Amino acid sequence: MAAACELCRDAGGEVLWRDGFCRVVLVADPHYAGFCRVILERHAREMTDLDEGERAALMRAVFATERALRDLLAPDKVNLASLGNLVPHLHWHVIPRFGDDRHFPAPIWAAAAREGPAPRSLDIAALRARLAALL
Amino acid sequence: MAAACELCRDAGGEVLWRDGFCRVVLVADPHYAGFCRVILERHAREMTDLDEGERAALMRAVFATERALRDLLAPDKVNLASLGNLVPHLHWHVIPRFGDDRHFPAPIWAAAAREGPAPRSLDIAALRARLAALL
Numbered sequence: 001m002a003a004a005c006e007l008c009r010d011a012g013g014e015v016l017w018r019d020g021f022c023r024v025v026l027v028a029d030p031h032y033a034g035f036c037r038v039i040l041e042r043h044a045r046e047m048t049d050l051d052e053g054e055r056a057a058l059m060r061a062v063f064a065t066e067r068a069l070r071d072l073l074a075p076d077k078v079n080l081a082s083l084g085n086l087v088p089h090l091h092w093h094v095i096p097r098f099g100d101d102r103h104f105p106a107p108i109w110a111a112a113a114r115e116g117p118a119p120r121s122l123d124i125a126a127l128r129a130r131l132a133a134l135l
Numbered sequence: 136m137a138a139a140c141e142l143c144r145d146a147g148g149e150v151l152w153r154d155g156f157c158r159v160v161l162v163a164d165p166h167y168a169g170f171c172r173v174i175l176e177r178h179a180r181e182m183t184d185l186d187e188g189e190r191a192a193l194m195r196a197v198f199a200t201e202r203a204l205r206d207l208l209a210p211d212k213v214n215l216a217s218l219g220n221l222v223p224h225l226h227w228h229v230i231p232r233f234g235d236d237r238h239f240p241a242p243i244w245a246a247a248a249r250e251g252p253a254p255r256s257l258d259i260a261a262l263r264a265r266l267a268a269l270l
Contacts, residue, residue, distance in 0.1 A: 046213055048202045059194055067183045077223060078181055081216035085232055085240035088212060097220055105220035107244040 007089035008043050014124070017131040021054075022061050024131055026124065031102045032095055033120035034069045034127070038062045040090040047082065047090065058090070061135060065094045068130035072123065079107065142224035143178050149259070152266040156189075157196050159266060161259065166237045167230055168255035169204045169262070173197045175225040182217065182225065193225070196270060200229045203265035207258065214242065 013025035020041065027035040038061045040050075047055055066078045075096035082092050097104055102116035148160035155176065162170040173196045175185075182190055201213045210231035217227050232239055237251035 046201065046205070047198055047215065048205060048213075055194070055198060056191065059190070063182055063190060066181065070181070070183060077218075077220050078183075079216070079218045079220070080182065081214070081218070081242075083212075083214045083216070083242055085212050085214070085242070107216075107218055107220070107242065109242040110244045111246060 005043055005087060005089045007039055007087055007091055013037065016124070016128050017061075017135060019135070022058055024061060024065055026127070030119045031116050032108065033122045034073050034075075034096040036065050036069065036094045038065055038092040038094060044090050045084065045088045050090075058092070062092045062094060064131060064134040067134055068127055069094065069096045071130055072127055073120070076104070081107075140178055140222060140224045142174050142222055142226055148172065151259070151263050152196075152270060154270070157193055159196060159200050161262070165254050166251050167243065168257045169208050169210075169231040171200050171204065171229045173200055173227040173229060179225050180219065180223045185225075193227070197227045197229060199266060199269040202269055203262055204229065204231045206265055207262055208255070211239070216242075 013027050015023050016026055017024040022038055022040050025037045025039060027037055029035045040058060044050060062080060070078065073096045076099050077097040079095040079097055080092060082090065084091065095108060100117050102112045102114060103110055106113060148162050150158050151161055152159040157173055157175050160172045160174060162172055164170045175193060179185060197215060205213065208231045211234050212232040214230040214232055215227060217225065219226065230243060235252050237247045237249060238245055241248060
C-alpha cells in the first residue's frame with residue numbers, strides 16, 4: 001500500500017518545514033492562501049495507529065502551523081481536519097478561513113457560496129521562518 | 136459571546152462522557168451512526184487559544200473517541216475535524232466513515248454521492264462503557 005500512496009512521496013505542494021517525522025506543505029490553492037497540510041512521513045492511516053508520543057509530535061506540528069498562520073494572516077477562523085478517505089495516509093489540513101472566502105461559513109468541501117475575493121497575498125518566507133521558530 | 140453560544144449549553148446530542156473540561160456527545164444523524172462531537176466546556180475559539188496541557192487533554196478525548204468508535208464499528212476511515220465557522224466554540228467532529236456511506240470518499244459536508252445504506256446499529260451503552268474505560 002505504501003508504494004501506491006502519493007503522500008509517501010513528496011507530492012502536492014511546497015515543503016515549508018520538515019524534521020524526518022512529518023512535513024508541513026503549502027497547498028497551491030488560489031482561493032485559500034496559507035492552506036497547509038501537515039503530513040506524516042511514514043505511512044499510517046489513523047491517529048490511533050500512532051503511539052502517544054507520535055500523536056503529540058504530529059499535533060505539535062499542526063498547532064504550530066495554526067499559530068504561524070494566525071500570526072501572519074489573522075484569519076477569522078482556522079479549520080483543522082484529518083480526513084484521508086481518498087488518500088488514507090495521515091495528513092492534517094490547516095486552513096485559514098475568512099468571512100468573505102468562497103465557502104464561509106461552510107467547510108471548504110461544501111458547494112461554493114460565492115466567487116470569493118482576489119487571492120490574498122502571503123509572505124511564504126515569513127511563514128517558513130515563523131514555523132522554524134515555533135518548531 | 137459565551138452567553139450567545141449554543142455549545143456553552145448542553146445543546147446538540149446525548150452526552151456519552153464528561154469530566155468538567157470537555158464532553159463527548161453523540162450526534163443524532165441517521166446517516167452517520169457513531170458520529171460524535173468532543174466539546175470543550177468553556178468557551179474558546181481555536182486550539183492555539185488553549186495552553187499546551189489543555190490541548191493535550193482535549194486531543195486525548197478526541198483520540199479516545201476515535202479508538203472507541205473503531206473498536207465498536209470498525210469503520211473504513213475516521214474523519215476528525217475542528218471547524219467552528221458557524222459556532223466558534225472549540226468542538227471536534229469524530230466521524231466513522233464507510234465506503235458505502237452517503238458521501239464517501241468525499242467529506243460529509245460535500246454533496247451526497249448516493250442515498251446511503253440503512254442506518255447502522257450502534258450499541259450506545261457499549262460506547263459509553265468503552266469511553267469510560269479509555270478515559
